[in-house]
Amino acid sequence: MLPTLDRVDCIFADPPDAIGLKYNSFNDRIKPNEYQQLLWDWLFCFSKAAPVVWFSFNARWTFAFGWVVYEFLKLAPKWEAKPFVQHFTFGQNKKTDCGNGHRPLWRLKHKDAPLYPDAIKVPSWRELNGDKRAAKGGRVPLDAWDFPRVTGNSKQRRSHHPTQLHEGLVERAIKLTTAEGQHVLDPFGGTGTTLRVCKRIGRICTLVEIDGYYCQEIANEHNLKISHHPSGLEACN
């Protein structure tokens, strides 16, 4: 359940991964069938609240989430799905097989919702290599986005929380799908990455976070009030 909110312009969701991470209070050991049901509930609920919904999730759920999206699109023919990936090079070295170097980031969008690709242009290969033929102003990136994982020694790291996304990744997703001044909701606030990004790029942001301690950390960092919701969720505005 989400607190009652007016519709927002975009939802950026990075739910718990159900891989047994040690959160302060949330139990991340969710059975696969329950997790798939949650993915379905979240997507269904979020699509009622915004025309664009981003989902970042662990690669082990690619098939489960693919099924959820497939069923969702049958019920919502005016929506479309586009899979992106976060690609990273710093991963566990496996000797018996290739290790995992990506994290899925899928975008569900109502077909009428606009995109702003010019806002996320990056320098092209030609530009970087001094080729005069390079188009001025860079190019729109492909759908595999290189952003490192935020681990122990990263400057972005908030050590009170077991996992967080790279601010660059969240910024690119939000810039691609919203204009300045629009409203972004992050239903799984965590360390408040989405809020930090929204403040920097001029979007209104609402976070929801189930754990009061994490909510308090976000509130302290940004000097915010916490509003308590009857469902037990806490939202920072």
Ligand SMILES: C[S@@+](CC[C@H](N)C(=O)[O-])C[C@H]1O[C@@H](n2cnc3c(N)ncnc32)[C@H](O)[C@@H]1O
């Ligand atoms: C993967 S973390 C999000 C990290 C965040 N993207 C960041 O970069 O800091 C998921 C968060 O969702 C919270 N959470 C779990 N279940 C929730 C629920 N039903 N409603 C709101 N928050 C929830 C957890 O406490 C955890 O902080």
